[in-house]
Amino acid sequence: MSSGPVAIISDLHSNLEALTAVFREIDQRGIQDVYCLGDIIGYGPDPGPVIEMVRQRCSLVLRGNHDEALFRGADDFNPIARLALETNREMIRPGFLRPAIRKVWWVFLRDLKVSEQRGEMLFVHGSPRDPIREYVMKGDVMFSPRKMEEIFELIPQFAFGGHTHQPGVFIEGVGHKSPEELGFRYEFSKEKGFINVGSVGQPRDNNPLSCFLVLHSDSVEWVRVAYDVAAVQDKIRRNKAIDDLCADRLALGR
Numbered sequence: 001m002s003s004g005p006v007a008i009i010s011d012l013h014s015n016l017e018a019l020t021a022v023f024r025e026i027d028q029r030g031i032q033d034v035y036c037l038g039d040i041i042g043y044g045p046d047p048g049p050v051i052e053m054v055r056q057r058c059s060l061v062l063r064g065n066h067d068e069a070l071f072r073g074a075d076d077f078n079p080i081a082r083l084a085l086e087t088n089r090e091m092i093r094p095g096f097l098r099p100a101i102r103k104v105w106w107v108f109l110r111d112l113k114v115s116e117q118r119g120e121m122l123f124v125h126g127s128p129r130d131p132i133r134e135y136v137m138k139g140d141v142m143f144s145p146r147k148m149e150e151i152f153e154l155i156p157q158f159a160f161g162g163h164t165h166q167p168g169v170f171i172e173g174v175g176h177k178s179p180e181e182l183g184f185r186y187e188f189s190k191e192k193g194f195i196n197v198g199s200v201g202q203p204r205d206n207n208p209l210s211c212f213l214v215l216h217s218d219s220v221e222w223v224r225v226a227y228d229v230a231a232v233q234d235k236i237r238r239n240k241a242i243d244d245l246c247a248d249r250l251a252l253g254r
């Protein structure tokens, strides 16, 4: 890890316009180091260019449930997510007479690691208990206290995840705080924290702006970035193998 701030992105979901806008912001801030917590593909229309950008720019890349579904199937996905995943697979699947770069993308996704611990910090896509698939929701604080206890037991001091597409922080013994409640910055305290970095390519906190996190030495900061939502919607609607709902939701942030 470099000594400067680190940008952490997650849940890109084949949204090239959003990822491009996020990297523009990261570059403007002079941030060198970028980590990606998975779900590079699925839902959106541009899996190839999004994988390539992640491959070129990110120093740590973890596996999300959509990346994994490429190899183990999407049977547990809802029909809309499954259809988009199958469409994404066709767009990047290597084969005879297909572009050679696809083989590179395929192997890159196949070999992604599941989690990473660096000092006091743990990085996952889903949760420390189930790094790829488990959702940690705001409601778990009240309704699943045992689940939250088990999760905090596995966190050295801080953990970072995505998966729910809802940015915020779970603070041990305190509860959940949204970026808005914190003024978009969480100053580290002695309590353990599980920090959700939000989603670049399909935010679901009723805010359509793309979301990522900047990790500083003593705090984290959530950043929201505008991008050309209409351009992505247009690509999705022209692609008959991706349901229009995947376009509609981008404008709503749901």
Ligand SMILES: [Fe+2]
Pocket (backbone or CB within 6 Å): 011, 039, 064, 066, 163, 164, 165
């Ligand atoms: Fe996701």
